[in-house]
Amino acid sequence: MADPVYIKIVEDIKKKVNSAELKPGDTVPPETALCKEYGVSRMTVRKGLAILASEGYIYSVPGKGSYVQKPEVNKYTLHYDEMNNPINSVDNARLLEVSIIMPDEKLADELQTTRNKHVIMIRRLFYTEGSPVAYDVKYLLYSKGMPIVEKEIEQATFQEMVSNSMPIFALKKRISISAQIPNKEIKRYLNIYDDLALLVVEQKLYNNENKPIGIGITSYRGDYIKLQGSSD
Amino acid sequence: MADPVYIKIVEDIKKKVNSAELKPGDTVPPETALCKEYGVSRMTVRKGLAILASEGYIYSVPGKGSYVQKPEVNKYTLHYDEMNNPINSVDNARLLEVSIIMPDEKLADELQTTRNKHVIMIRRLFYTEGSPVAYDVKYLLYSKGMPIVEKEIEQATFQEMVSNSMPIFALKKRISISAQIPNKEIKRYLNIYDDLALLVVEQKLYNNENKPIGIGITSYRGDYIKLQGSSD
């Protein structure tokens, strides 16, 4: 083992947790005890414990001790890219419409704006090998520096549309995923003649003050999309 | 500010990244420079940088320096609980069938086992206020300590079914999400008479050697489920 000492401490404690020798709620040995056990200084022990804490294995209570954390069993990491998913990639997009609209009440409410503020609406179709696979609508609060040049938005993802007017690190996103039956308009756009379900992904973008700046709704043909996530 | 110094360092650098004063790929000032700037020792600076690194803002290259990281724009945290989602909660479950089967080729392949090994099959219906909202099938590799007691598995989530024979920390999970049209059997189970899409969530459980130990497929009525995720 050329591994540093704190890695050894991390692995030892992980092993104890995974083998149920340490159960959620149990106390981890105090830092001073671990110092003696491994023959290292306190900062080295603390480095190890910090890693365990950041990975969700333990948490510390000042004045009391460190405890084994209950794992977050329902948390998954999901990778969602408008144009790419594990079973399909969008290779082209066509702009159906881009226009400046006044939002109706529901949209104004969702964007936390008023009905007299301009909103950019963009409607597109995504294609794979010549076939339409998704219908996409986006609503963006108008702001300076925003591109309304058709060439620029035709192939752009949601982030790319706002990235000119906003640093990407400041962007927070929420998505919600649902299954729906297509309406007649979408059936026509996506060449759906039989029964086919849609996977609908709604994206909402926020600035770093948590004010919404845009909403996007992408309706994928169910046979052209699958989303994947994993724990860890 | 009663905040410790390293928090100040973290916030200052975050501010510079969010305001695009520091862009992805740029170098963060070397640790010794930050020591002078803040008048603190190197360990304190390093504590701040460690936090920035763990939050994905920067990364460090030994011998070279620390750099601003490109944000992972497509990563979301998703909370998925079989029995609870943002628009509905399952308040009851009914066991349709629990039996020991020999897997067919496809299932044996997915579970990385052979066709002569026993697999437990569990079929259930999930209910909300008396109405069926989801059809659930699970396949579990049989192992010692596994409960085949009906009472125990009727209301259990996937994790709970295996938690007796396995510490929860050692469990890795993958999910895949798709939209489908129900077949006749599921339509009957879920009282679907009109057109209605299903949101299908497939869960796969692995032990800490990355061997699959179970597969679950839950088909939710599209009007009773929505999944939500967020960046950060």
Add this chain to the structure above:
DNA sequence: CAGTGGTCTAGACCACACG
């Protein structure tokens, strides 16, 4: 009060990258 974790110092030695 003693024991705990939280913060911080002022050094040290190392491996690595670059010119």
Add this chain to the structure above:
DNA sequence: GTGTGGTCTAGACCACTGC
């Protein structure tokens, strides 16, 4: 060589907990 980050020490003082 110098400069960088990675590891580690042997102390220190603090705030908090529980008895």
